[in-house]
Each structure stands twice: as C-alpha cells, then as structure tokens.
Amino acid sequence: MSPSSGKPRVVVVGGGLGGLWATLRIAEAGFPVDLFSLFEVKRSHSVCAQGGINACLDTKGEHDSVWQHIVDTLKGGEYLANQPPVKAMCEDAPGLIRTFERMGVTFSRTPEGLLDQRLFGGVKNRRTCFAGASTGQQLMHGVDQQVRRLEDLGQVSKYEWWEFLSLVKDADGAARGIVAMDLKSMEVRAFRADAVVLASGGMGQVYAPKTTCSTNSTGVAASRCYQQGAWFANAEFFQFHPTAMLGHDKNRLMSEAARGEGGRVWVPRRPGDARPPRSIPEAERFYFLEEFFPAYGNTVARDEASRAIWRVTRDLGLGIGGGDRVYLDLTHLDRAFVAKRLGAILDIYRKFSGTDPLDEPMQIFPAAHYAMGGLWVDFEKDAVTGSMKAVSPRNHATSIPGLYACGECDYAYHGANRLGANSLLSASYSGRVAGEAVASYLKGLGGWATQLPEGLYEAEAARQQAINRRLMGCQGDEGPYALHRELGELMTTKVGVVRDNRELDEADAALQDLAARCERVNLGEASTWANQTLAYARQVRDMVQLALVITRSARARDECRGAHHKPEFALPLPAGKGLGDPEYDTYIRRWRDNNTRWLKTTIAEHGPEGPSIRYQEVDTSVLAPEQPRDYR
Numbered sequence: 001m002s003p004s005s006g007k008p009r010v011v012v013v014g015g016g017l018g019g020l021w022a023t024l025r026i027a028e029a030g031f032p033v034d035l036f037s038l039f040e041v042k043r044s045h046s047v048c049a050q051g052g053i054n055a056c057l058d059t060k061g062e063h064d065s066v067w068q069h070i071v072d073t074l075k076g077g078e079y080l081a082n083q084p085p086v087k088a089m090c091e092d093a094p095g096l097i098r099t100f101e102r103m104g105v106t107f108s109r110t111p112e113g114l115l116d117q118r119l120f121g122g123v124k125n126r127r128t129c130f131a132g133a134s135t136g137q138q139l140m141h142g143v144d145q146q147v148r149r150l151e152d153l154g155q156v157s158k159y160e161w162w163e164f165l166s167l168v169k170d171a172d173g174a175a176r177g178i179v180a181m182d183l184k185s186m187e188v189r190a191f192r193a194d195a196v197v198l199a200s201g202g203m204g205q206v207y208a209p210k211t212t213c214s215t216n217s218t219g220v221a222a223s224r225c226y227q228q229g230a231w232f233a234n235a236e237f238f239q240f241h242p243t244a245m246l247g248h249d250k251n252r253l254m255s256e257a258a259r260g261e262g263g264r265v266w267v268p269r270r271p272g273d274a275r276p277p278r279s280i281p282e283a284e285r286f287y288f289l290e291e292f293f294p295a296y297g298n299t300v301a302r303d304e305a306s307r308a309i310w311r312v313t314r315d316l317g318l319g320i321g322g323g324d325r326v327y328l329d330l331t332h333l334d335r336a337f338v339a340k341r342l343g344a345i346l347d348i349y350r351k352f353s354g355t356d357p358l359d360e361p362m363q364i365f366p367a368a369h370y371a372m373g374g375l376w377v378d379f380e381k382d383a384v385t386g387s388m389k390a391v392s393p394r395n396h397a398t399s400i401p402g403l404y405a406c407g408e409c410d411y412a413y414h415g416a417n418r419l420g421a422n423s424l425l426s427a428s429y430s431g432r433v434a435g436e437a438v439a440s441y442l443k444g445l446g447g448w449a450t451q452l453p454e455g456l457y458e459a460e461a462a463r464q465q466a467i468n469r470r471l472m473g474c475q476g477d478e479g480p481y482a483l484h485r486e487l488g489e490l491m492t493t494k495v496g497v498v499r500d501n502r503e504l505d506e507a508d509a510a511l512q513d514l515a516a517r518c519e520r521v522n523l524g525e526a527s528t529w530a531n532q533t534l535a536y537a538r539q540v541r542d543m544v545q546l547a548l549v550i551t552r553s554a555r556a557r558d559e560c561r562g563a564h565h566k567p568e569f570a571l572p573l574p575a576g577k578g579l580g581d582p583e584y585d586t587y588i589r590r591w592r593d594n595n596t597r598w599l600k601t602t603i604a605e606h607g608p609e610g611p612s613i614r615y616q617e618v619d620t621s622v623l624a625p626e627q628p629r630d631y632r
C-alpha cells in the first residue's frame with residue numbers, strides 16, 4: 001500500500017499540462033498528491049506542442065475580444081460543446097497567460113516588449129501566444145517547476161515509469177484508489193486515494209502510424225476507466241490535422257503556425273505534373289484553400305482544410321505525383337523571419353526528410369491528431385454569469401464518483417472540431433478547474449480511503465496480476481505489434497477523414513475480431529523485468545476497445561458535423577449564395593432541422609455487447625445555434 005496517513009490523498013494519473021495543473025491546485029489546497037506517469041513527467045506529450053496557446057490579449061490592436069474567442073470556439077466546434085465551460089475557459093485565458101508569464105515562461109515578444117501573437121486556424125484575429133515553435137515545452141517547464149517546489153515540500157510524490165491499470169472502487173462505486181504497474185520491476189500494486197484525477201492525454205495511437213501523436217498517446221487509461229463504467233462522450237469526433245509530414249514510423253506535425261505565418265498550401269493544376277515545385281509558375285499552381293475559402297484562406301479550420309486536401313487528392317487526382325500529398329510552401333517568405341518564428345518545425349522537417357523547407361515546399365497530408373471526444377465530465381453552471389461555477393465539485397467530475405478527468409482525455413471544450421492552439425489552453429485550464437473541484441469534493445467527503453478494508457485493494461491488484469499471468473502464459477499465434485498495426489490501418493482507412501456506414505459496419509466487425517485475437521497473443525518475451533511487450537499487449541487490447549467506441553459512435557451519427565463527415569448526409573452550403581438569398585434560407589432551414597435531430601452529445605457506455613450509444617442535450621445558453629459556420 002502507498003503511505004497512508006489520516007489525511008485524504010489524491011492520485012493524479014498523467015503529468016502533462018492537465019495533470020500538472022491539477023496537481024498544483026490540489027497540493028496547494030493542502031491535500032497530498034501521488035502523481036503517476038508512464039515516464040519522466042517533464043517528457044509528457046504536452047512538450048511536443050508547437051504553435052501556441054490562445055488567449056484574447058489584443059496586443060495587435062485588432063479589436064479582438066473575449067466574446068469573439070468564445071464565438072470562434074463554439075462555432076468552430078459546430079456548437080457541440082456545452083457552452084458554459086467554453087465561456088469560462090475563454091474568459092480565464094488572459095489570466096492564465098499572465099500566470100504562465102509569472103512562472104517564467106519565455107513567450108515570444110514584439111520589439112516593443114509586448115507579448116507577440118500569431119494567427120491560427122478558424123479565426124480572423126491574431127490571438128495565439130507562442131514561444132517560437134516550441135510552446136508546449138516552455139509551458140511545461142513553467143508548471144513543472146512549481147510542482148517540483150511542492151514535491152520538495154513533501155506535498156507531491158511522483159511515480160514515474162508507473163502505468164495506471166485500473167480504478168479501485170468502493171461498495172458504492174466511488175473511486176477510492178488505483179492499481180498501477182511499475183514498468184521496470186513489473187510490480188503490480190494498489191494505491192489508496194480519496195479521489196482520482198485522470199489526465200492521461202490523447203489517443204492518436206489508435207490510428208498509428210498515421211498520427212502526429214507520440215507512442216504514449218494510446219488512450220488506454222481512459223479506456224480502462226470506460227471499461228469500469230465511466231461514460232465516454234463524442235468519440236466519433238477525431239481531428240485529422242491537415243499538415244502532417246509523412247513518415248514510415250509516424251507522421252510529424254508541421255504546425256498550423258506555418259500557415260498562420262503566411263505558408264500556402266497548393267498542388268500543380270495539371271494532374272501528374274512532375275516538374276520540381278519551384279519551377280511551376282504561379283498561374284499553374286492551385287492554391288485550393290484560398291480558392292475554396294477566400295475569407296479564411298490557408299487558415300481555415302482544420303476539419304475543412306483536411307477535407308479540402310482529401311478532395312484535391314482523392315476526388316480531383318491532383319496530389320503530388322498522383323499520390324496522397326500536397327505542398328505546404330514557405331519559400332516565398334523572408335528566410336530569417338521563418339527561421340525565427342518556426343525554427344523548431346523546420347528542424348524536424350530537415351531531419352526527417354533531408355530537405356530544407358526554406359528551399360523546397362514541404363510535402364504534407366492529413367494525419368490523426370487530436371481527440372475532441374473523451375471521458376464525459378460534468379459541470380455546474382453559474383446562474384448569474386452563465387459560465388461554469390468556480391470550485392464546484394461537479395466540474396470535471398466523470399460519471400464515476402470521485403473520478404475526475406481533465407486535459408485531452410476529457411471531452412469538454414472543443415465540440416465537433418478543435419481550433420488550433422485551444423488545446424494547450426483547455427489542458428491547462430481544465431487541469432486547474434479539476435484540481436479545484438477535487439479540493440471541494442474532498443471537503444464534502446465523510447470518510448477516508450485509509451479506513452477502507454485492505455481486501456478491497458488486494459482484490460483489484462489480484463485481478464490485474466491475473467491478467468498479466470494469463471498474457472505471459474498465453475501461447476497463441478498473435479503478436480501485439482502486428483495487431484496494433486492492423487488496428488491503425490483499419491481505423492485510418494475505414495474510420496478516417498471521410499466515412500460511410502457500410503465501411504463503419506465492416507470496421508466494427510473487424511474490431512470485434514481483433515478484440516478476440518488480442519486474447520490469443522504470444523508475447524515471445526518471458527522477462528519479469530521491464531517487460532515492455534507485456535505492457536504493450538495490455539495497451540493494444542484496451543486501444544481496440546476504444547476504437548470500438550469511436551466506430552460505433554460514428555456509425556450511430558448520421559450527419560456531417562466538424563471532424564465527423566459522412567458525405568451521404570452532407571448539407572453543402574449553396575455555392576455563391578449568402579444571407580437573404582432564398583436558396584441560402586432553405587439551406588439554413590435544413591441546417592436547423594438537422595440540429596434538432598443531431599445537436600446532441602454522444603454518450604457511450606460499456607457493456608457485454610461492447611459500447612451502447614445514447615445522447616444527451618447540449619447546453620447552448622450562451623450562443624444560440626442560429627448561424628452555421630461559413631469560412632467562404
């Protein structure tokens with residue numbers, strides 16, 4: 001057992017921005033925290049974030065406003081996010097940036113010393129604060145230092161290289177601790193806690209290798225909570241980032257900042273044009289984002305940009321060399337400016353392709369990037385302000401009492417499509433809110449986990465040890481690496497940028513088959529020390545369960561909204577028509593009718609037949625969904 005005193009303790013799973021902020025708030029409120037991470041906390045995937053973090057500071061004098069940030073976020077997500085939490089997040093964003101500054105984060109500045117801000121997708125104002133093209137790393141350093149201070153004071157204990165395996169629930173079904181595995185000694189152990197915060201990040205590995213996410217973004221911690229009864233919301237909304245560099249092992253993100261700073265996306269107008277890109281004259285280039293979306297151009301929202309790339313490559317056959325790739329061009333920009341603002345991504349591209357984006361346009365294609373869906377979390381609305389009520393114990397509480405979720409593993413802020421640079425914001429903000437909520441929750445608890453019988457913890461640890469023993473002893477004919485590759489290919493081809501119900505049914509059947517095959521593995525590794533194959537085999541099983549949630553949620557939603565696109569149910573904007581035109585008015589009527597049916601949160605619940613799907617109303621009390629997005 002973990003150290004047990006008379007005081008309530010909290011377990012936080014995940015040491016990215018979400019987990020660190022939650023830890024900070026809980027520990028500062030006086031409750032000791034046990035912080036778990038698959039590896040050193042400071043290496044959490046948040047460090048990979050490149051382009052920036054949104055907050056309305058209007059340092060560019062563009063008359064930007066917090067209200068516009070709220071509107072852009074809600075509309076960008078096609079109204080699917082509950083609105084009070086979004087309102088609260090955007091209102092808090094400027095203060096959060098000031099806090100990061102006071103923590104010592106070295107944001108890029110203008111020559112006058114103001115915080116610099118750049119343009120990002122789906123907006124018209126420069127609202128994105130950044131630190132070159134390594135913003136996530138700088139933010140992480142800032143919060144990590146604060147958590148280290150509390151670690152030094154004995155308020156935080158870190159369990160690095162420990163993997164969360166399951167929750168321990170008491171007789172009332174409340175989370176009262178976790179079972180975790182030491183990834184070096186393979187010890188499986190139960191930890192008592194009075195509340196658990198899950199901040200385990202994204203799940204791009206479900207689409208591996210065509211994902212910008214790291215090998216740790218498996219989503220399995222959330223999957224395990226879901227399989228123990230937590231609701232999973234809006235799983236069908238998975239963002240494909242339009243500009244990822246292609247790679248055999250993985251796809252690497254070329255930040256939206258590249259377009260925000262003036263990068264242009266294009267293909268040769270002539271199919272199969274094999275000339276080197278810089279020898280193709282302007283008139284023979286198709287800057288399709290600028291033509292399709294003149295009002296936003298290259299910084300149109302990600303879902304639209306990805307579908308446009310899909311269209312020019314798959315439907316029009318204009319991909320470079322006839323394949324799945326288009327140009328992202330920075331070569332027309334001032335070299336020193338680009339090197340200064342985007343140095344970190346230029347280095348990545350040079351290193352992995354051997355060409356310099358300052359000399360040659362980059363070749364890119366959409367890749368799985370960000371889960372808008374995640375564990376369902378609650379909120380309490382403030383009746384006076386219409387925002388989320390500060391420090392309510394309901395905020396970020398999952399459907400399992402005592403289990404909270406924050407960061408990319410929750411579903412709360414981005415609706416059907418996340419705007420660029422809103423995720424570092426939501427991860428940090430939600431971590432802070434979840435931490436404050438947990439502190440309130442603990443104050444209302446009757447008794448502590450230290451008083452619960454030892455048998456409760458021993459039983460859950462024994463259940464997890466039995467899974468390990470079974471997998472270690474299994475002499476099947478399947479390998480976890482091959483199963484994972486099959487999973488990624490299946491999801492990329494059948495549950496990707498464009499979807500149809502026949503393929504989704506095929507994916508569902510194939511996933512059920514994969515789930516059965518995951519039980520017939522042969523690890524080929526008997527080591528009882530640092531047995532990565534055992535940990536990986538467990539992860540693949542739980543990724544398949546998550547893939548089933550994504551697929552079934554997608555199958556059930558017969559419409560197009562944000563990142564979820566089924567052409568069969570598309571409601572295209574009438575070309576060249578706007579407000580006041582009868583054709584446009586008819587379109588608006590159909591769009592509103594569709595909202596009556598589908599403007600709902602998808603909730604998946606685990607059961608013996610896999611996920612069952614139902615829906616929940618969305619709170620649209622801040623901005624009535626009266627106008628569709630129109631980036632033309």
Ligand SMILES: Cc1cc2nc3c(=O)[nH]c(=O)nc-3n(C[C@H](O)[C@H](O)[C@H](O)COP(=O)(O)OP(=O)(O)OC[C@H]3O[C@@H](n4cnc5c(N)ncnc54)[C@H](O)[C@@H]3O)c2cc1C
Nearest residue numbers: 014015016018038046049051052164201407408421423424
């Ligand atoms: C390449 C890239 C660039 C990006 N750039 C931007 C950007 O410029 N702006 C922006 O707003 N967003 C960006 N994003 C998105 C953003 O970085 C993430 O959504 C955000 O950082 C997630 O933070 P998090 O705290 O939820 O999770 P993470 O930072 O991913 O941390 C997850 C933590 O959970 C732990 N963990 C996971 N599973 C377990 C387990 N089973 N047991 C124990 N611990 C576990 C991990 O060890 C880790 O500590 C980018 C994403 C990518 C992939």
